Amino acid sequence: MMNTGNDRSKEWPLWEIFIRARNGLDHKHCGSLHAPDAKAALQSARDVFTRRQEGVSIWAVRAENICASDPDSKAEMFDPAEDKIYRHPTFYKLPKEVDNM
Amino acid sequence: MYTQSMDLPQKKEQSASAPGAPENPEYQREFDARLAQGEFIEAKDWMPEAYRKTLIRQISQHAHSEIVGMLPEGNWITRAPTLKRKAILLAKVQDEGGHGLYLYSAAETLGISRDEMFEALHTGKAKYSSIFNYPTLTWADIGVIGWLVDGAAIMNQIPLCRCSYGPYARAMVRICKEESFHQRQGFDLLMTMMQGTNEQRVMVQDAVNRWWWPSLMMFGPHDSESTHSERGKQWGIKRISNDDLRQKFVDATAPQADILGVTLPDPNLKWNEKQERYEFGNIDWDEFWNVVNGNGHCNRERLAARVSAWQDGEWVREAALAHANKRAAKHPDGRVGEQAAPSMETAPMQTAPTAGST
Numbered sequence: 131m132m133n134t135g136n137d138r139s140k141e142w143p144l145w146e147i148f149i150r151a152r153n154g155l156d157h158k159h160c161g162s163l164h165a166p167d168a169k170a171a172l173q174s175a176r177d178v179f180t181r182r183q184e185g186v187s188i189w190a191v192r193a194e195n196i197c198a199s200d201p202d203s204k205a206e207m208f209d210p211a212e213d214k215i216y217r218h219p220t221f222y223k224l225p226k227e228v229d230n231m
Numbered sequence: 232m233y234t235q236s237m238d239l240p241q242k243k244e245q246s247a248s249a250p251g252a253p254e255n256p257e258y259q260r261e262f263d264a265r266l267a268q269g270e271f272i273e274a275k276d277w278m279p280e281a282y283r284k285t286l287i288r289q290i291s292q293h294a295h296s297e298i299v300g301m302l303p304e305g306n307w308i309t310r311a312p313t314l315k316r317k318a319i320l321l322a323k324v325q326d327e328g329g330h331g332l333y334l335y336s337a338a339e340t341l342g343i344s345r346d347e348m349f350e351a352l353h354t355g356k357a358k359y360s361s362i363f364n365y366p367t368l369t370w371a372d373i374g375v376i377g378w379l380v381d382g383a384a385i386m387n388q389i390p391l392c393r394c395s396y397g398p399y400a401r402a403m404v405r406i407c408k409e410e411s412f413h414q415r416q417g418f419d420l421l422m423t424m425m426q427g428t429n430e431q432r433v434m435v436q437d438a439v440n441r442w443w444w445p446s447l448m449m450f451g452p453h454d455s456e457s458t459h460s461e462r463g464k465q466w467g468i469k470r471i472s473n474d475d476l477r478q479k480f481v482d483a484t485a486p487q488a489d490i491l492g493v494t495l496p497d498p499n500l501k502w503n504e505k506q507e508r509y510e511f512g513n514i515d516w517d518e519f520w521n522v523v524n525g526n527g528h529c530n531r532e533r534l535a536a537r538v539s540a541w542q543d544g545e546w547v548r549e550a551a552l553a554h555a556n557k558r559a560a561k562h563p564d565g566r567v568g569e570q571a572a573p574s575m576e577t578a579p580m581q582t583a584p585t586a587g588s589t
Contacts, residue, residue, distance in 0.1 A: 161405075
């Protein structure tokens with residue numbers, strides 16, 4: 131029988147995939163996929179995201195294990211940094227002679 | 232492979248969901264302002280229901296097109312003339328599967344499940360691009376699909392890389408990068424055949440004759456017939472109109488046909504010096520609608536193949552999940568039992584860096 135769309139218990143869990151393009155670089159999020167377990171997630175990620183040598187290392191993380199900040203609290207989370215311009219080097223006006231400090 | 236600009240299916244649902252007044256005026260203003268500034272909308276951001284629904288429809292339709300598009304080409308894998316061509320075709324068909332996956336994932340961020348999308352495809356509720364309901368009769372069709380069908384797809388898809396919905400735009404960037412190989416291998420295949428026997432040249436011309444008009448139809452109905460274009464533009468999910476894209480495609484393709492040494496089957500096709508573009512003949516829209524509405528050569532066959540692939544795979548999906556659940560129960564630490572059964576592939580997972588190492 132065809133699986134009805136409503137039966138979520140039959141669906142493979144979602145994994146977020148992070149790939150290190152080459153040593154020296156961070157792992158970077160590149161997409162997501164469904165897989166029954168970690169081993170299958172890594173195998174699928176290899177097939178799906180590294181067919182053209184895009185990576186040398188893969189992390190697979192269950193999507194449900196990622197906690198994300200709420201877009202609605204974006205302002206209270208990030209706006210306080212807005213007026214702290216003294217955190218940037220360009221805030222300080224130095225004499226020409228030492229301005230490449 | 233590509234999306235078809237087709238604003239028509241599920242029109243009723245669409246207009247029913249179109250809000251008379253914004254659901255949340257304050258959020259709506261912020262949303263509109265972000266679009267106006269060319270900012271991206273991300274998955275968890277507030278968005279109007281109609282925007283969400285339109286994207287789900289467009290992205291899932293696009294995803295369905297990718298995986299149904301595997302069928303006409305997959306048909307030729309076992310009959311590719313050389314090992315090299317077989318390897319190329321396998322790689323291309325595998326890419327199409329991957330493209331489907333990127334797009335299904337993008338659509339899932341909008342709150343629809345993969346299985347719900349499959350259900351819509353399998354019951355005929357969701358559409359896929361009508362081009363895949365044409366049969367692939369000869370090996371030359373494989374080349375022509377790469378050259379014309381993927382060529383049209385690229386025209387359609389490049390503007391989508393700047394689409395306002397972040398996950399869709401990122402999927403499109405990835406797809407467009409891979410798509411170029413598809414078109415080039417097609418042209419390369421056809422060039423090889425054109426340098427072959429007379430019979431092979433006839434075969435190429437025949438394939439071009441059959442695929443040219445359906446390729447032009449891929450851009451969807453004329454702008455005057457396209458109901459949601461204005462809104463799509465406003466929402467940043469349809470940046471160039473159907474007719475403009477079609478014109479760009481003809482302008483790019485006609486000179487390529489000359490290089491290849493084939494004729495495009497349109498007696499009205501000619502260069503307009505003044506307007507610096509090609510003029511071309513009228514598209515047979517009756518044929519287009521006939522195929523969209525389920526009466527193309529292969530509509531039933533394609534859908535039946537998808538449904539049986541889904542049904543035949545059910546026991547595999549269930550077994551894999553049951554196996555994973557069983558192992559997870561044995562190893563509740565979440566490492567899914569690699570300690571119990573270390574293997575070459577999974578051993579490095581044990582030393583996966585902790586968050587601190589990033």
